[in-house]
Amino acid sequence: GVETPKVAALAAVEVVNPDMPCTIDAAALVQMNRRNQIKGCIIDGPLALDNALSEEAARHKGIVSEVAGHAEVLLVPDIEAGNIFAKGIVYLTKNRTAGLVLGAKVPIVLTSRADTAETKLLSIASAVALAAYKSA
Incomplete structure (x- = not known):
């Protein structure tokens, strides 16, 4: 396993937007992680999927983060997003x-x-x- 996994709290955008509750949730998780209320991992977010997976995409958007481009865990904002994401992986990769x-x-x-x-x-x-x- 990974001793200290890098967790990307995913959203459609990389900035907190009061009109997008998942960005507020992501920022809260990051703060809880920094205060050791969530331990054993490094959380960053909100991060869009491209920034979570691609160092180049993160760099292009000016994101400086231990997690961006190196995420080992992708935390989706809700069950709908998770279901779409998981089925997309299954059917697109045919694994x-x-x-x-x-x-x-x-x-x-x-x-x-x-x-x-x-x-x-x-x-x-x-x-x-x-x-x-x-x-x-």
């Missing part, structure tokens, strides 16, 4: 996937009705492997 929810006592399998049998099997296998690893 094998598994759906898990982490952070509970045990991994939770989360699949879509449209998932293939292989994806469902990979999700179950990943959950079992992670649970076994945690209990070892």
Whole structure:
């Protein structure tokens, strides 16, 4: 794993905009991280996706950040954005996937009705492997 993951709190823009609540949420998370209310990671945001993933895009927009261009975790603003983002990755990259929810006592399998049998099997296998690893 990554000892101190770099977390990008995603939004459509890189600046706090009172008319875009997710930018306010991102800024609050950054401040909480700086005050050690959220530990074990480095959070920056709001960051647009291009800035989170591309150092060049961040540099072009004048963003100076440990996270910009180096994000290891992409935090989406809500379930709708997350669903669109995840399905976009699945279908555009055509990679094998598994759906898990982490952070509970045990991994939770989360699949879509449209998932293939292989994806469902990979999700179950990943959950079992992670649970076994945690209990070892």
